[in-house]
Structures are given as structure tokens and as C-alpha cells.
Amino acid sequence: MRTPRSLARSAVAAVCAAGMLAAGVVDTQTAHAASSNPLDELGRPTSETIARVNAFADQPYVPVQVGNALRTAVAFFAGSGEMGGPPLPKDAPAFTQFAWPTVSGNCIGKGMHSTASAIAVPGPAKSPAPGAKAGQTTFVFTALGTPAAAQKQGLMKVYWVNLNTLRTGVTPLGNNGINPTGPSTLSATADTGSGRVLAVVDGSVRTTDRTCAFAPTAASINVR
Known part of the structure; x- marks a missing residue:
């Protein structure tokens, strides 16, 4: 069975191929070759694919937010840059990463x-704060490059449903002291119950100097 990450990589590959054709940066023969093999043996975008996606994203007719999302997605699936967020400690608990990164335009400054x-x-996991007991899930959202999070939050929420029990919930993310000097990191613990949980995080992060709106991202989590 293919994992959500491999499915997302395939989606990125398809978008890459379509983008190369739409941009007119390659001829049909080259585009066909790229679309049939845009990934390496580990399922990551090749250097040629990354270059062509970035070239497409830089075209003047591509909206800024779309180009930024394309560059972010291809970098994320290539495993480059800071997409994974701050390094985790060696004794970090098992976690599920949401399927794709999300972007907030002009969040750090103009452009x-x-x-x-x-x-x-x-759960059970004592960290990250505020921690989770068995049958609970802690959600953490990190906006890279930003200053510290403001104390007052409430605009970023996680919408979740437990597919085994059909329990649903909406959990606001708050400032629980993670990365107190930045980047802005929000978290919260939800009583999801055990089972397969689908979750979508959506909303805005209040930093010490502005409010940044982020597009939604999703995850499928196996809660014990």
C-alpha cells in the first residue's frame, strides 16, 4: 500500500510535469521523459525536476502565492531546506508529519x-507541551523564519475526526512555550480517542509583530 507521503510525491510529480508543459520551458519529447521519470530511486524530485519547477514558478504569469507554494512543495519532497522545522531531540516521541507544508505570504516581511x-x-507522550495521555493527540504547528509567537492566539485550529468512533472535534492551538524566542510554534492536545484520526489544521498565527494566515494542511494519525 502506498503511503500518504508517496501519494503526495506522485501528485507533486504530476504537477511538475504539467507545469513544465504549461510554462513552455521544454519541448514535448523532453517533457515526456521528465514526466515518466521526474523522481529519483528514493522517490524524491530529481535536480532537473527541481530546476524546472522553480523555473515555472518564476514565470511572470504565475501568481506569487502559487509560485511560492510550488517551490515549497518541491523543496519539501526533495528533503532540502528547513522544511522539517527545528531538530527533534534524540528521545523525541513518535509523530506523524502533516502531508504537505503550508505557506503564508509576506509573513516575515514584504516579499x-x-x-x-x-x-x-x-499519547502517551510528555512532550511536546502540553503533553498527551493515551487516547489523546498533541498537535504542533511551526511557522519557520518568524519571531516568537504572541501570547494571545485562537486563530489557528485543528479540525479532526476519529474514523473508528466517529468522534469529532475542533481544537484551537495556543502558545505553550515551545520555541519561546521563535520561530512561532503553537500546540494543543485533543481528546481524539484511540483509532485512525484524520486532522486538518487551518487558520492564522499571531507573532509578536503581525498575524500570518496559512493555507490548510492535513494528516492521518494512528492514535493508540
């Missing part, structure tokens, strides 16, 4: 965009 990633940590 400077913040890329964010989210993870879900099923």
Missing part, C-alpha cells in the same frame, strides 16, 4: 514568506 510544518504526536 518574505514563511513556510510552516505541522506534526501530530499520539
